[in-house]
Amino acid sequence: MRNVSCENAWNRKQILKCRVRGGGSDALWNLISTIFERVGFFFFFHLGFAETLTSRFDRIGSCPRSPKSLGAGNLPSLLYLTSKAKRRYKRTMSIELHRVQGKYNYDRLADAVVCVDKKVNFYGIVAEYEQPKSTRGDDCLCTMTVVDMSYNTPGLRVLYFAPADQMPRVNTVGDIIRFHRIQMRSHADAPQAxxxxxxxxxxxxxxxxxxxGYEPYQKSHSRYSVEAHDRDIVDLLRTWASSHPIDTFAGTNKxxxxxxxxxxxxxxxxxCKILYVNEQSAENSVIIYVWDGTDTSPACLNPVEQGESDDPGQDLWSAKELALPVDVMRSFPVLGTVLPLVPFDVAEDDSGPQIPLAGDWxxxxxxxxxxxxxxYEGIFLHKSKIGILSPSTQAVQNCERAYKERLTSETLRLxxxxxxxxxxxxxxxYDHVKVSTLREVLTHPQVTxxxxxxxxxxxxWPTDVLDFCVPLPESTAGGKDQPEQGAFVYAVRFTLEDPTGRLHVFLYxxxxVDFFVGYPAVxxxxxxxxxxxLKRKVDRLLGVSESGPSNPPWVNCCLMSYYLDKERPHDTRRFRIFGTRFPG
Structure with a gap:
């Protein structure tokens, strides 16, 4: 078989012609061509039958198309059109010879989309896939976009209604799906299957x-067939897709x-990438945690949101119903915000879409x-949708490449x-020490x-600077590096934040004393x-504004981890500030 480009070999046309002409068929084919060319060509051509034949077989499937008239007045060159018509006639012969070998006929997508109100069969590459969602009835709805070399922009939208256990479950974008008896419709002036x-x-x-291989990983019916022409189509689609990345939205979706x-x-x-799925949330709803390697912008802290607690830091901490255990965070990337996605405005009887697994893009x-x-919290609405992405998608590769660059650059790690x-x-x-994120601090394998x-x-905490210093407990007075009894000591807790998390640290x-330069504990x-x-210093740290909400600035500090109970080092681990000064 001679080499044939994917674009010209769709739906058995060139492939099958090669089969008919290959092997021992050359003599027969040449005889047919010679007879047609020398005896009947001009007769057929000028009567318009040649074009009628080619129109009849210039597709694969059952969708009728109106033949175009090819009168002599439409022909700029008799020699040129004669050659073109001959080639098309040979192609129709090859299609007709093969048609008897297949049980089903398949339309190219470009041909299927014009078959409005008719049922068609076709193959397509899944370019977009949305997880099935419940409908108002008993069925679920799965929506996807399929493409092929004849119709790759914008692709054909397919809506498939079926019970949940009969839904298509696409493993990854770029896989191939074959549909039989799909009804073609038009919606908002766009074709829809x-x-x-x-x-x-x-x-x-x-x-x-x-x-x-050619063995399906999912099929809607136990009885199915994969014949030789099916394998040919699958091979064509795979070859075409390998040189045409299936990425229908990257860079074009506003x-x-x-x-x-x-x-x-x-x-x-x-x-984004799903890092974790929490099905045991306090509100009995599924919360998913997603990431793309970038950092959310700093949000101003509205005093109204801080609650009525005397300890705003603890209020911020306890209000994080979405906080995750350290063991879970150890599997997360060290850079980039992990955004919780919470359900909102979703009816109780609406199960929503099936959620992909952790690790899926x-x-x-x-x-x-x-x-x-x-x-920041993402909000999943009733009309929101989830579609899986292939790791080869350009948008996914861009995210992963940018993250690798951040890991290797001291500046980009900030x-x-x-x-x-x-x-x-x-x-x-310690400016020579690499900057660590709070997620790295929290998940570090060494306790100290x-x-x-x-x-x-x-x-x-305390919120009032007046309470920053406390009398030194008698049990610790006079000990190593401790003042004598009756002296005062700083005992302050800061709540720190970066794009990866929040952390309580102590200043003691x-x-x-080193931190508050020139102001000993009294x-x-x-x-x-x-x-x-001290109040002026603290207000600067907290970004206190007289005219709006607080907006703390970015500051550089050193942290040390330690434990309170050597029998339970991980459970009693704490953090404190050291080696850091606040001059001025």
Whole structure:
């Protein structure tokens, strides 16, 4: 068989012609061609029969098409048209000879879309796939977009209605699906295919990778056939797809955003990876945690949201119903915000779409977001959709490539919204140490370790600077590195935040004296001037504004982890600030 390009070999036309002409058929074919060319060609051509024949067989399937008239007045060159008509006649012969060998005939998508109100059979490559959703009836609805070399933009939208256990479950975008008896419709001036097994529709799903076999990984019916011409079509689609990436939306969807660009004023689409699915949430709803390697922008903290607690830091902490155990976070990437996606405006009897597994790349469509306690949450609405993405999708590869670049660059490892070069009102003696994210701090395998972080201070406890210093307990007075009995000591807790998480850290003893440069620990209720100076420092750390919500600046600080009980080091691990000063 001679080499044939995918575009010219669709639906057995060139492949089958090669078969008819191959082997011992050359003599017979040449005889037929000679007789037709020398005796009947001009007769047939000028009567229009040649074009009628080619119109009849210039497709595969049962959808009728109106033949075009090829009168002599339409012909710019008799010699040119004679050659063209001869080639098309040979092609129709090859199709007709093969047609008797196959049980089913398949339309190219370009031909199927014009067969409105008719049932067709076709093969397609899955370019977009949305997880099945419940309908108002007993069935579920699965929506996908399929393409082939004849109709790859924008692709054909397919709606498949069936019970949940009969839904197509596409493993990955780029796989091949075969539909039988699909009804063609038109919706909003665009073609649309609708299938339902109640009316005879069926499907077969195969891998889209070159070299894979022809055994379906899912089929809607136990009785199915894969014949020689089916294998030919599958091979053609696989070959074509290998050189035409199935990425119908990258760079063209105006609603597509990254996590770093989301805001509360719009609805958007998101290409992201599912890191974790929490089906045991407090509200008995499924919450999924997604990531794309970018950082959410810092959110201002509205005092109204801080609750009525005297401890705003603890309020921020306890309000994070979406916080995850450390053991779960250890499997997460060390950089990039993990965005919780919570259900909203979803009816109780609406089970929503089937949720892909952790590790899957997905396209979220028509989702929103909100800010609670200064943290972003994605909102999954009733009209939101989830579609799986292939790892080979350009958008997925862009995310993974950008993340690898962040890992290898000291500058890119910094929070994406902090100043470059970083500016900090805090000073450390460890600027040579690599910056760690709070997720790295929280999930570090060693209980005791030291880190340098770029963070924001979201809250302090106590909230009143007057209470920053406390009398030293008698049990510790006079000990190593401790003042004598009756002295005071700093005991403050900061709530830190970066794009990867929040963390409580303590500022205590000599580390606190070093931090508040020039202000030793004393009974602050007796030191009005000191209290005023400390309050100004703390307000700068918290980004307190007289005219709006707090917006803390990015600061550089060093953290140390330790434990309280050597019998339970991980359970009693704590963090404190060290080696950090706040001059001025």
């Amino acid at each position: 609708i299938g339902n097994p109640k009316y005879g529709a069926s499907f077969v799903l195969l891998s889209g990778l070159e070299g894979d 609603y597509m955003k990254q996590i770093k660009d989301i805001n509360v004023e719009s609805y958007f689409d998101l290409c 997905v396209k979220l469509r028509n989702i929103g977001c909100r800010i609670r306690k200064g943290l 929070p994406q919204w902090c100043p470059k070069p970083p500016q900090s009102m805090l000073v450390t003696g 370790n030291k880190f340098r972080c770029m963070v924001r201070v979201m809250a302090t 003893g000599q580390d606190a 009974d602050l209720r007796q030191q009005g001037d000191t209290v005023g100076a």
